[in-house]
Amino acid sequence: MIYHSGVCNFCGTGCGHLLRVEAGAVRGVYPSPGHPVSQGRLCVRGWHIHELLSSEERISQPLLRGPAGLQTASWEAALDKAADELRRFAPGEIGVWASPRASNEAVLALVRLARAALGTPHVDLLSDVWYSATAEVLRLGTGRPGAVGSLTDIRGADFLLVVGTDLARQNPIIASELHFAARAGAELVSISSRTTQLARLSRTHLRPAPGSKKAVLAAMLKILVEEGLADPDFTAGRIEGSLEILRSLQDVDLAGLEKASGLSLESLRALVRRLAGSERAMAFFSSGTTGIGRDTAALVYNLFLAAGKVGRTGCGIIPVVGISNLAGANDMGANPSRLPGWLSAGDPSAQASLRAVWGERTNASAGRPIADLLRDPAKPLRALVVIDHDEEINLLADEIRGLEFVLYLGAFVNPFSGLAHAVLPTTTYAEGDGTFTNTERRIQLNRGKVEPRFEARPAWRIAADLATRLGSAWSWDSAEAVFADIVRMVPYYAGATYAGLASRPGGLTWPVAPAGSGDEPRAVPLDGPAAASFGVPGDFPFRLMAGKSYFYWHQNNIMKKSFIPRREYNALLLLYPQGLVDVHPDDAASLGLRDKRPVRVVSGRGAMTVQARITGDVLPGMVYAPYFIGPMVEAFLKPEFAAVERGEDAVIPVRLEKV
Numbered sequence: 001m002i003y004h005s006g007v008c009n010f011c012g013t014g015c016g017h018l019l020r021v022e023a024g025a026v027r028g029v030y031p032s033p034g035h036p037v038s039q040g041r042l043c044v045r046g047w048h049i050h051e052l053l054s055s056e057e058r059i060s061q062p063l064l065r066g067p068a069g070l071q072t073a074s075w076e077a078a079l080d081k082a083a084d085e086l087r088r089f090a091p092g093e094i095g096v097w098a099s100p101r102a103s104n105e106a107v108l109a110l111v112r113l114a115r116a117a118l119g120t121p122h123v124d125l126l127s128d129v130w131y132s133a134t135a136e137v138l139r140l141g142t143g144r145p146g147a148v149g150s151l152t153d154i155r156g157a158d159f160l161l162v163v164g165t166d167l168a169r170q171n172p173i174i175a176s177e178l179h180f181a182a183r184a185g186a187e188l189v190s191i192s193s194r195t196t197q198l199a200r201l202s203r204t205h206l207r208p209a210p211g212s213k214k215a216v217l218a219a220m221l222k223i224l225v226e227e228g229l230a231d232p233d234f235t236a237g238r239i240e241g242s243l244e245i246l247r248s249l250q251d252v253d254l255a256g257l258e259k260a261s262g263l264s265l266e267s268l269r270a271l272v273r274r275l276a277g278s279e280r281a282m283a284f285f286s287s288g289t290t291g292i293g294r295d296t297a298a299l300v301y302n303l304f305l306a307a308g309k310v311g312r313t314g315c316g317i318i319p320v321v322g323i324s325n326l327a328g329a330n331d332m333g334a335n336p337s338r339l340p341g342w343l344s345a346g347d348p349s350a351q352a353s354l355r356a357v358w359g360e361r362t363n364a365s366a367g368r369p370i371a372d373l374l375r376d377p378a379k380p381l382r383a384l385v386v387i388d389h390d391e392e393i394n395l396l397a398d399e400i401r402g403l404e405f406v407l408y409l410g411a412f413v414n415p416f417s418g419l420a421h422a423v424l425p426t427t428t429y430a431e432g433d434g435t436f437t438n439t440e441r442r443i444q445l446n447r448g449k450v451e452p453r454f455e456a457r458p459a460w461r462i463a464a465d466l467a468t469r470l471g472s473a474w475s476w477d478s479a480e481a482v483f484a485d486i487v488r489m490v491p492y493y494a495g496a497t498y499a500g501l502a503s504r505p506g507g508l509t510w511p512v513a514p515a516g517s518g519d520e521p522r523a524v525p526l527d528g529p530a531a532a533s534f535g536v537p538g539d540f541p542f543r544l545m546a547g548k549s550y551f552y553w554h555q556n557n558i559m560k561k562s563f564i565p566r567r568e569y570n571a572l573l574l575l576y577p578q579g580l581v582d583v584h585p586d587d588a589a590s591l592g593l594r595d596k597r598p599v600r601v602v603s604g605r606g607a608m609t610v611q612a613r614i615t616g617d618v619l620p621g622m623v624y625a626p627y628f629i630g631p632m633v634e635a636f637l638k639p640e641f642a643a644v645e646r647g648e649d650a651v652i653p654v655r656l657e658k659v
Contacts, residue, residue, distance in 0.1 A: 004449040005032055005505075007436055009101060009429045010045040012321030013151075013173045014438025016506060017042060019050065019430060019449055026053040026430055026450060036506040037151050037442070043172035048562040053430050055561040057413045060454035063423035070423060075455065079462075082422045083469035085405045089383045091119035091363060095370040097126050098334040099388040100326035103434025103446070105482040106426075106459035107325070107332040108340065108489075110387060112474070116358040117467040121345060121367030122381070125326070125334045126389040129645050130291030132330050132338065134319040137297045141305065143519030144492065145342045146327060146441040149282060149316015150509065155181050156314050159278035160188045163300055164213060164648040165286030166196035171320050171439075174284070175201075187274060191216060193545065194582075194624060195617040204271065210543040210622050211651035212261040213292065217299035218530040219257045219265075220272050222249045224306055227269070229276035231308040234523070241523030245302050251531040262619070276307050280314030286648065287319040287326070293649035298524045310521045321439045328437030331490055336367030341490040357489060361472070374399035375641070385409070386416050387459055388426065393419070395638050409459055412561060425456040432458045433479040435486075435501065437510070444507035445498055540603065540653035544581070544623045546637065546644050579610040579632045582624040583656065588614045591658055598659035601625075601636065603652050608636035609659055623654065 003018040016035025020028035029050045033040040062078030063070040073081070086094060096114035098107045114123035139145035154160070154177040167175040179201055182188040190202040191213060199205040208216045224230045225246065237243040258265050275281055283300050285292050301310070301317055309315040321327055333340035343350035351364035373381040374396050383405040393400060393415045400406060400419055408420035411428045429436075431452045437443050452458075460482050464474045476482050480498045487493050495513030560566050581601055583593060593599055595614040600607060601623070610625070610632060618624050625632070643650040 003030065004447070006430070006446045006449065007324075007438075007444045007507075008038075008042065008046045008049060009324045009436070009446075010049065011043075011171050012324055012326055012439040013037060013171050014324070014436065014440075014442055014444055015042055015046055015173055016444075017046060017049070019053070021449055024450055026050045032505070034505045037438070037440075038173050041173055041176065045562065045565055048564045051562045051564070053428055055412065057561060058411060058453060058456070059413060059417060059423055059425040060456075061425065062455070063417075063420075065421045070417075070420075075457075078422055078424060079465050079469060082407050082424070083466055085421070086118060086383060086385070086407070086466075087470065089405075092122070093380065093382040094118050094120045095122040095124070095373055095381050095384045096120065097124055097370050097384065097386045097389075098329055098332075100125055100321075100323040100329045102325060102329065102388050102459060103429065103436060103479070104325065104328045104332055104443075104486055105434045105479045106387065106463075107329045107334050108482060108486055109460035109463035109476075110385070111333045111340065112358060113385070113463040113467055115339075115354070115364065116362045117470045117472040118385075119361060119363045121363050121365045122336060122370060122373060123334060123367060124336055124370040125329055126386070130293065130297075130647060131287040131319065131321055131326050132335050133294035134285075134287045134291065134297040135327070135330060135342075137294060137301055137524050138317065138319070139342060140522070141301050141524045142310070142521055144511070145330070146492075146510070147316065147318045147439060148310060149314075149318065149440075151177060151318070151440045153280070153314050153316055154178060154282060155184065157181055157278075157280040157282045158186050159275055159281040160186055161275070161281070161283045161300075162188070162190045162192075162198060162202070163217070163283065163285040163296070164192055164292050165284070165320060166192070166194075166198050167284065167320060168197035168201065170286065170322055174320060174439075178284075187278075189271060193619060193622060206263055206267065206271070207619060208261040208263055209619065210545050211649070212257075213649065214296045214299060215252075215257050215531070216261055216263060216268070217296060217303060218249065218252050219254055219261075220268055220275075221245070221299060221303045221306060221530075222252045222254065223265075223269050223272045224276060224303065225249065227272070229272065230306040234306040239305065239521065239523055241525060242306070244525050245306075245523045245530075248526060248530040251529060253531065275303075275309075278309075280312075281307070281309045282316040282318065284318045284320055287321055291319075291647045293646060295526045295528055296649055298526055299530070302523050305521055305523060318439060324438075325436045327439060327441065328435070328443070331437060331492065332486070336369055339364055340486070341492070354489075357485070359472070371396060371645075383407075386420075389416075395633060395641055395644070409462055411456060424462050425454060426459045426462065427452045427456045431456065433498075434458075435483060435507075440509060441492075442507055442509045443493065443496055443501060443512070445501035447502070540655050542587070542621055542623050542654050542656060544601065544603070544625060544652040544654045545648070546625045546640075546650065546652065547648070576611045576613065579608070580613045580626065581610055581656075582615050582618045582626065583612050584618050584620045584622065585614055585616060586620050587623075587656070588612060591656055593656070593658055600657040600659050601654050602657060603636065603640060603654045605639035606636045608632050623656065
């Protein structure tokens with residue numbers, strides 16, 4: 001029995017763990033006591049990751065679809081077939097969907113396969129909607145596209161602001177750090193329309209009406225300025241961009257906001273004063289599929305900048321990611337408008353830089369998001385390459401089914417593998433080397449601990465083998481060689497090596513090489529007005545928010561292969577097998593609704609019949625759909641796709657009908 005150190009592959013916290021290996025298989029897990037982030041703790045998901053790694057639902061051999069369905073094939077035959085099929089299409093007809101769960105090395109290989117071997121700019125991430133936008137806010141503000149500050153600063157803070165997300169459910173170890181700080185005297189403030197578990201742990205919980213978070217943050221910034229609490233450099237315009245922000249605040253109607261949001265101005269004024277008077281303040285908000293929008297993230301940043309909390313020791317702004325390598329995958333360029341290192345696709349100098357590394361065939365122009373291409377009535381997409389994820393298939397299964405060729409790279413059987421024309425088995429993260437970058441920019445090396453099961457191969461190698469068949473010979477012979485390319489192409493990773501990462505528990509936070517103090521912080525302009533108008537159509541008097549439940553990867557193939565979380569999820573389904581919406585007791589009484597009884601939810605685009613969960617966790621006039629199953633997807637969520645994608649900033653006007 002041997003314990004091997006590594007990094008948990010579930011959420012973006014990046015906790016350290018020890019995997020127990022017996023007879024060549026992972027048989028148990030234990031928290032790593034010296035890890036700087038998790039400090040000897042794991043959440044319920046992390047405690048059961050060995051169940052995933054020992055799952056028998058592995059894809060054991062390459063598969064090719066024939067008249068009788070998917071049939072086993074040799075690696076050579078499967079790679080030849082995949083290359084021949086992909087060669088049939090024009091570059092712009094192919095999409096490549098990388099995974100926020102794959103290692104940096106695997107993602108960079110997929111990006112290179114897309115842009116250099118296939119020549120398509122349409123390379124994107126599954127389940128990533130808002131992280132790239134929020135990271136771009138921080139890049140514009142600080143010069144670095146990632147978190148400001150560190151998770152290790154939390155316990156030393158005296159003011160902690162959490163906007164929207166329920167970290168206690170989604171990133172429990174980060175939430176426990178917030179709880180430690182609160183118990184030591186820090187003020188923990190939650191701004192969320194629902195009463196979340198984190199809100200219950202907070203000293204102050206502001207419950208704005210759904211859809212009004214952006215307006216509330218704009219009001220807080222205006223109050224900071226009006227009361228003379230802002231940084232003098234900000235109000236005098238010496239901070240670049242601050243005058244533009246100050247002009248946008250002129251249209252913010254504080255009195256009108258009080259009525260629309262349901263929050264008292266006095267409570268906001270008191271909160272702003274405490275923020276301004278704090279020594280070490282940190283802000284947290286969710287990103288990715290459950291994220292707040294770009295302008296809301298910009299207002300959080302501008303509020304902290306104006307309060308003098310950006311660039312100050314012990315302060316921070318953390319966009320919390322829900323999936324393990326969402327931040328790193330964006331650093332690798334898995335974005336149709338970005339290249340590795342956050343270079344802008346289509347920029348001539350960026351194109352020259354990328355082609356100098358990958359060759360003249362490289363397509364460095366801007367592409368389109370895969371989901372947009374799939375929904376485009378013109379059907380510009382004919383083929384799709386996908387790796388290691390499956391959530392989007394719930395909303396886009398019909399569009400994917402209509403493609404001429406789908407290639408799936410993955411370790412486990414899932415809905416994508418069922419639609420694919422060719423399936424290539426990949427190793428799990430316990431079976432090969434790779435790096436992962438967590439929510440605070442921490443790059444961690446995860447070494448292979450067991451030999452690959454069955455015929456699985458590393459994703460970077462599969463991409464290289466496909467590229468060879470497509471006429472692009474790559475020189476990589478190991479994951480470490482791929483990482484050397486990453487260091488060349490992503491300036492923030494300069495100076496990192498496998499040896500250096502292995503020598504330090506918890507790895508290194510980028511920028512690794514000495515980089516001075518970075519750019520001077522500047523204000524980030526908004527895409528839209530700071531002021532916001534509210535109103536719900538008369539036929540649809542309720543505001544519906546769509547989000548996640550406790551075991552919030554309920555549609556995720558990876559989560560369902562961990563026994564204990566799956567058991568808890570199934571227990572919830574026993575109570576609400578049709579799906580559910582949370583309804584306030586007053587609304588339920590006026591409509592005659594009862595707990596666990598059917599209710600019809602109707603929007604302007606669709607309708608679903610689910611069960612009501614009567615709870616004071618939501619406000620009157622608000623309903624919350626906390627997880628998606630069965631007919632909820634086809635009947636309601638798919639027609640409302642755009643709103644669902646906007647996550648916590650989205651509100652869907654609906655009415656409730658008793659069934």
